Amino acid sequence: MLFRLCLAFFLLIPSPVFAEEVPGEVTVNEGFEDSTYETGLTVSTGVIYCDEQDRYGTTGCSLGIGSSTLFEFSENVYEVGFIVGAVNNSYTVKYYYSDNTDETIQKSGQDNSEGPPWANMYDSFYKSFTDYNNDEANTDKFITKFEVNVSDPTVVDTLYWQYVDESTIPTTTTSTTTTTTTSSTTTTTTTTTTVPPPPPPPTTTTTTLPPVVIVTMDDGSEAEYEVYEIEDGTVERDNERKANEDKYDCYMTDAQIERGDCDIPEEESEEEVIIIVDEEEYDTKEELSDDDDMVLELELEDEVEELEPIKEEEPVEEEVEIDVEILEEEFDFEEVVIEIPDEVIIIIEEEIIEEELVEDELDKEIPGDDIIREDAIQEEDVKDQDIQEEVKEPEELTEEEVAVEVAEIEQVVEVPIVEEDATEEEVAEAIEEYVEELETEEVIEVLEEVNDVGVQNLEEVSEEVQEVIQAVVEEAIEDVEELTEEQVEVVAEVLQVETEDVEIIAEAVKEDEVVAEAVEEYVERAVENADVENYTLADVVTEVQYEAFLENPIEILVDFDNLGDITIANIGDDMTTDQKEKAQEVVVPVILTRIASMAAFIFRRS
Amino acid sequence: MIKKLWAWLIEAIKETLNLSWTLVGLVIATLTLTGSAQQVTGLATIITLAIWLLTIGFRK
Numbered sequence: 264m265l266f267r268l269c270l271a272f273f274l275l276i277p278s279p280v281f282a283e284e285v286p287g288e289v290t291v292n293e294g295f296e297d298s299t300y301e302t303g304l305t306v307s308t309g310v311i312y313c314d315e316q317d318r319y320g321t322t323g324c325s326l327g328i329g330s331s332t333l334f335e336f337s338e339n340v341y342e343v344g345f346i347v348g349a350v351n352n353s354y355t356v357k358y359y360y361s362d363n364t365d366e367t368i369q370k371s372g373q374d375n376s377e378g379p380p381w382a383n384m385y386d387s388f389y390k391s392f393t394d395y396n397n398d399e400a401n402t403d404k405f406i407t408k409f410e411v412n413v414s415d416p417t418v419v420d421t422l423y424w425q426y427v428d429e430s431t432i433p434t435t436t437t438s439t440t441t442t443t444t445t446s447s448t449t450t451t452t453t454t455t456t457t458v459p460p461p462p463p464p465p466t467t468t469t470t471t472l473p474p475v476v477i478v479t480m481d482d483g484s485e486a487e488y489e490v491y492e493i494e495d496g497t498v499e500r501d502n503e504r505k506a507n508e509d510k511y512d513c514y515m516t517d518a519q520i521e522r523g524d525c526d527i528p529e530e531e532s533e534e535e536v537i538i539i540v541d542e543e544e545y546d547t548k549e550e551l552s553d554d555d556d557m558v559l560e561l562e563l564e565d566e567v568e569e570l571e572p573i574k575e576e577e578p579v580e581e582e583v584e585i586d587v588e589i590l591e592e593e594f595d596f597e598e599v600v601i602e603i604p605d606e607v608i609i610i611i612e613e614e615i616i617e618e619e620l621v622e623d624e625l626d627k628e629i630p631g632d633d634i635i636r637e638d639a640i641q642e643e644d645v646k647d648q649d650i651q652e653e654v655k656e657p658e659e660l661t662e663e664e665v666a667v668e669v670a671e672i673e674q675v676v677e678v679p680i681v682e683e684d685a686t687e688e689e690v691a692e693a694i695e696e697y698v699e700e701l702e703t704e705e706v707i708e709v710l711e712e713v714n715d716v717g718v719q720n721l722e723e724v725s726e727e728v729q730e731v732i733q734a735v736v737e738e739a740i741e742d743v744e745e746l747t748e749e750q751v752e753v754v755a756e757v758l759q760v761e762t763e764d765v766e767i768i769a770e771a772v773k774e775d776e777v778v779a780e781a782v783e784e785y786v787e788r789a790v791e792n793a794d795v796e797n798y799t800l801a802d803v804v805t806e807v808q809y810e811a812f813l814e815n816p817i818e819i820l821v822d823f824d825n826l827g828d829i830t831i832a833n834i835g836d837d838m839t840t841d842q843k844e845k846a847q848e849v850v851v852p853v854i855l856t857r858i859a860s861m862a863a864f865i866f867r868r869s
Numbered sequence: 870m871i872k873k874l875w876a877w878l879i880e881a882i883k884e885t886l887n888l889s890w891t892l893v894g895l896v897i898a899t900l901t902l903t904g905s906a907q908q909v910t911g912l913a914t915i916i917t918l919a920i921w922l923l924t925i926g927f928r929k
Binding site: 809819837849857 | 914
């Protein structure tokens with residue numbers, strides 16, 4: 264009797280799942296601490312970002328991304344987890360599965376109002392098919408890849424994934440299966456505990472897994488949960504999320520909605536306030552396809568209250584109507600007369616700049632951040648996006664902002680120390696050596712700072728710093744083949760050209776002395792022409808050509824090299840878009856003027 | 870022969886002066902261009918000018 268009681272008690276208590284229970288299970292952690300990713304992971308874009316360590320929920324360095332990024336696994340991964348932080352705009356995470364299905368999670372922008380270090384400005388993602396695959400009735404399902412699609416500077420960190428390394432599993436294991444069924448009925452749920460066979464790919468193991476409960480959600484769909492998930496309120500939160508998704512198109516809990524994470528258009532307040540309480544009975548059935556566990560900090564606070572088991576509640580649908588007029592009569596409000604003086608002095612404190620800086624918290628810190636500015640994204644119409652928008656016009660900065668940016672540049676750029684009586688050549692050599700020693704990331708960092716202030720505003724920085732920046736620009740052009748797409752965008756922004764033109768310029772520098780000289784003198788001339796609007800590399804090229812023409816007109820006009828390489832199809836392919844536009848502005852009027860003069864001549868003769 | 874050549878030279882200078890505004894525009898255009906487009910434009914300008922001047926008599 265005692266034995267039976269002990270056995271029943273033992274079977275009633277679910278055993279927790281430990282990672283070690285899956286034979287051969289391998290857990291790989293990728294902390295994005297260096298540019299070499301863990302074996303089995305391929306990442307399509309992004310750079311290792313170490314400027315803001317331990318911010319946005321990250322640990323140490325993280326992966327900085329600014330656009331759609333694909334994380335692909337080479338193993339049969341059945342569990343993956345990661346965080347995505349510093350996202351200001353809505354974004355999606357899409358999982359791709361081995362059965363050629365996929366699943367997209369829609370997320371809204373994260374709240375950045377808390378300020379540095381934005382410890383809660385991130386979302387956690389978790390996807391697991393461990394339990395699903397444990398059921399023999401299910402086909403093995405794995406996560407082949409996932410895609411994080413963002414439109415603004417974002418960090419990804421704390422990535423881990425799990426798979427089974429079959430080579431580590433002993434081949435002589437005896438097959439044993441333990442199945443236990445327990446039924447417990449509450450007023451709202453029915454619990455069915457099943458301990459399924461071992462997980463995939465190993466099929467010859469002995470495993471005890473926690474009971475799985477099939478719960479009918481508020482919308483009638485059925486989903487699988489573990490007991491602890493019911494106890495900790497995950498089911499309720501998922502119901503809230505689904506309801507809010509239907510209602511506001513925001514997959515969020517009520518707590519998040521109340522916090523203001525979802526943009527909900529304000530409804531006009533009326534005198535009557537109607538509160539509808541609608542609670543449905545919980546039933547238990549089938550499985551859950553969407554088992555993402557996205558728990559934010561605020562929810563953690565609420566969890567203590569939500570830990571209570573689901574109590575029996577009769578389905579209620581009632582309306583509580585409150586008439587404001589009756590309330591006013593009951594409380595008899597006193598009228599307070601406020602006298603307004605004739606002159607009202609309003610003192611506006613100069614905090615606007617600080618607020619702007621906080622809002623754009625990643626500006627100038629994540630590589631590529633300046634390419635897509637937050638406020639620009641929020642304002643621009645998606646329909647109007649075209650290639651031309653890649654070249655953003657520099658924002659007009661106030662004097663104070665320019666001063667701040669200039670100070671930042673001088674902090675980033677280290678002018679090599681030379682003797683006081685050093686000649687210009689010696690200084691140039693020292694700068695060249697210093698720039699050559701710079702890592703690509705450092706080069707890009709300098710260029711990002713330059714983009715923040717704008718090349719034409721560099722007159723505020725010292726001449727030595729200007730020379731270093733000039734050398735950095737040349738270095739970036741020389742090494743353009745080694746740069747990532749984001750880094751090329753940064754270089755393009757400095758030169759005020761489109762991204763694809765950077766490669767053209769790099770090629771032209773090798774073949775055309777004029778373009779090489781233009782790149783060499785770009786920063787200097789841009790600073791000299793600070794008052795010229797939209798001054799680009801094309802203007803510098805034209806200036807250099809004119810100077811060369813004035814020095815030696817015949818040579819410039821009759822300088823025909825590599826004519827044999829030119830074909831009708833590739834004429835103009837070696838020109839940047841900006842250069843083409845500027846040439847067009849000249850050539851077209853010349854042709855029109857000629858036509859007009861000929862017409863006038865004929866008219867006079869007749 | 871020399872007289873004929875001299876007459877052509879005078880005529881060529883006149884024609885070139887007539888074309889001076891056009892040539893200024895084309896030179897500016899050439900200097901605004903880079904790479905293959907610049908070379909093609911420059912070459913085309915010179916060849917066309919040469920043909921224009923060599924065919925003065927023919928065009929009259």
